[in-house]
Amino acid sequence: MERYPDRLEIFQLNNNRNSELFDPLTSFDWNEAKPKRIGASSNDTTCTIWDIDRETVDTQLIAHDKEVYDIAWGGVGVFASISTDGSVWVFDLRDKEHSIIIYESSEPDTPLVRFGWNEQDPRYMVTIDMDSAKVVVLDIRFPTFPVVELQRHQASVNAIAWTPHSSCHICTANDDSQAIIWDLSSMGQPIEGGLDPILAYTAGAEIEQPQWSSSQPDWVAIAFSNKLQILRV
Numbered sequence: 001m002e003r004y005p006d007r008l009e010i011f012q013l014n015n016n017r018n019s020e021l022f023d024p025l026t027s028f029d030w031n032e033a034k035p036k037r038i039g040a041s042s043n044d045t046t047c048t049i050w051d052i053d054r055e056t057v058d059t060q061l062i063a064h065d066k067e068v069y070d071i072a073w074g075g076v077g078v079f080a081s082i083s084t085d086g087s088v089w090v091f092d093l094r095d096k097e098h099s100i101i102i103y104e105s106s107e108p109d110t111p112l113v114r115f116g117w118n119e120q121d122p123r124y125m126v127t128i129d130m131d132s133a134k135v136v137v138l139d140i141r142f143p144t145f146p147v148v149e150l151q152r153h154q155a156s157v158n159a160i161a162w163t164p165h166s167s168c169h170i171c172t173a174n175d176d177s178q179a180i181i182w183d184l185s186s187m188g189q190p191i192e193g194g195l196d197p198i199l200a201y202t203a204g205a206e207i208e209q210p211q212w213s214s215s216q217p218d219w220v221a222i223a224f225s226n227k228l229q230i231l232r233v
Contacts, residue, residue, distance in 0.1 A: 023042050023043040023044035024042070024043055025040050025041065025042050025043075026041050026042060026043060026067065026068060026069050026070065027040070027041045027068075027069065027070045027071050028040040028041070028071065029071050029072050029073050029079070030073075031073045031076065031079075032073070032119075033073070033075060033076045034076050034077075035052075036051060036052045036053045037049060037050070037051065037052070037058070038050045038052060039071045039073060039079050040071065041063070041068035041069065041070060041071040041081055042067075042068060043067040043068070044067075045062055045063060045064050045065065045066060045067065045068060045083075046060050046061060046062055046063060046068065047060070047061050047063040047068060047071055047079070047081050047091070048060045048061075049061075049079075049093065058093075059093060059096060061091060061096065061099075063081045063083070063089055063091070063099075064081065064083035064084075064085050064087065064089065065083070065085045066083050066084040066085040066111075067083060067084045067111075068081050068082070068083045069082055069083060069084060069111065069112065069113050069114075069115075070082050070112075070113070070114055070115040071115070072115050072116060072117040072125075073117065074090070074117045074122045074125070074140075075122060077092060077093035077094055078090065078091070078092050078093070078122075079091055079093075080102070080115060080117060080125060081115070082112035082113075082114075082115045082127055083111070083112065084111035084112075085111075086104055086105035086107070086108075086109065086110050086111060086112055086129075087101055087103065087104045087105070087112070088101070088102040088103040088104075088112065088115065088125070088127055088138065089101055089102070090102055090140065100143065101143065102125070102138055102140060102143045102144075103127065103136065103138050103143065103144060103146070104144070105129050107129060107132075110129050110130060110132075111129070111130045112127050112128065112129060112130070113128055113129070113130045113158075114127065114128050114157075114158070114159065114160055115127045116160045116161065116162050116170075117162075118162050118167060119162060119164055120162070120163075120164070120165070120166060120167035121167035121168075122140070123139055123140050123141055124137060124138065124139055124140070124147070124167075124184075125137075125138045125140065126138065126160050126162070126170065128157045128158075128160065130156075131156045132156060132157065133151065133153040133154060133155055133156060133157060133174065134149050134150060134151045134153070134157070135149065135150040135151075135153075135157055135160060135170075135172050136149055137149070137150065137184065137187060147187055148184065148187040148195055149194070150172065150180075150182055150194075150195060150197075151194055152180060152194075152196065152197055152200075153172065153174045153176060153178065153180065154174075154176045154178075155174050155175035155176035156174055156175045157172055157173070157174040157175075158173065158174055158175060158206075158207075158208065159172070159173040159174075159207065159208060159209050159210055160172050160173075160210075161209075161210045161211055161212055161220075162212075163212050163217065164212055164214045164217075165212075165214075165217040166217070168183055168184045168185040168187075169181060169182065169183055169184070170182050170184065171210040171212065171220055172210075173207035173208075173209070173210045173222060174206075174207065175206045176206075177202050177203045177204065177205055177206055177207060177224070178200055178201065178202050178203070178207070179200070179201045179203065179207055179210055179220070179222050179231070180197040180199070180200045180201075181197060181198055181199040181200070181220075181233060182195065182197050182198065183198045199233055201222075201231055203222060203224045203227075203229065204224065204225060204227065205224045205225040205227075206224060206225075207222050207223070207224045208223050208224060209222070209223045210222050210223075211223075218232050218233055219231065219232055219233070220233055
């Protein structure tokens with residue numbers, strides 16, 4: 001029989017040890033390629049990279065002019081962040097003095113609220129504007145302009161999830177209670193009327209979060225209201 005530890009060890013990572021007043025964190029992402037490293041974004045415009053083994057800050061960067069809403073790793077030492085300033089920035093820890101702006105929202109003063117990096121093909125990433133029904137897909141090789149925009153939702157998109165087993169499939173969820181799965185293998189090619197999803201599911205309420213199974217590629221879980229559903233696609 002599997003045994004569990006008698007007590008839970010808690011490590012609190014706080015880069016403001018000398019003050020009880022600090023800006024809240026907005027998101028974090030564990031570096032799967034280097035598990036001892038975790039990145040966190042904050043309302044204080046910074047992104048902080050922690051060394052878990054040493055329980056210390058490895059790097060802290062002023063990432064944006066305004067609050068940072070999300071952070072995601074794209075490799076061992078490369079991460080991206082988005083902000084209420086409406087921009088996507090990419091940082092390489094090997095050259096901390098330089099960063100690259102990949103995208104700026106086409107709507108002035110519109111925050112970007114979620115970001116996802118394609119784990120199977122790190123050339124691609126996605127982001128969403130606040131209160132927007134479209135999902136913006138970006139190619140890091142061609143900054144500034146989206147490679148495709150996904151525009152079949154009828155209400156604000158609030159969550160995105162790349163499949164961990166495929167480089168061209170993504171699930172998006174939103175306020176209209178729909179979870180939509182897209183095949184992006186044809187992105188970049190002209191498609192009259194825009195790209196259509198391959199599957200759609202309507203839940204009983206606004207979907208807050210989709211999550212793919214890493215071991216069962218045909219299963220995706222969605223959370224809404226007080227429910228968790230697992231869908232086979």
